[in-house]
Amino acid sequence: MKAQRLAWFGHVHHMPDNSMAKKVYGWSPAVTRSLGRPKNRWEDDAKSNITRMKITNWKDYIRDWTKWKSLVEKAKTSLKL
Numbered sequence: 001m002k003a004q005r006l007a008w009f010g011h012v013h014h015m016p017d018n019s020m021a022k023k024v025y026g027w028s029p030a031v032t033r034s035l036g037r038p039k040n041r042w043e044d045d046a047k048s049n050i051t052r053m054k055i056t057n058w059k060d061y062i063r064d065w066t067k068w069k070s071l072v073e074k075a076k077t078s079l080k081l
Contacts, residue, residue, distance in 0.1 A: 002049050003076040009046040010061075010068045053078060 015022040025043075050058045053075065061067045 002045075003072050005042060005046050006049060006075050007072045009043070010072070013059075013062045014065075049075065 012021060012025050017023075047058075050071075053071070055061065055071065061071050
């Protein structure tokens with residue numbers, strides 16, 4: 001599941017800016033959220049997985065598709081909860 005989330009995260013970042021999925025990804029609602037602890041988003045989970053793998057320059061990994069693919073493969077074996 002975590003590797004699939006990372007794969008989708010990289011896929012969305014590779015999309016052109018005019019694609020519908022990237023527009024939805026970057027969209028922020030005009031209404032305010034309710035009080036309390038903020039709900040987790042899938043992007044937050046993906047970034048926390050990257051942080052747990054001790055990757056600091058994840059944007060460089062996304063730009064190089066082979067490096068990102070190896071990171072996703074590494075996530076399949078190394079991320080355990």
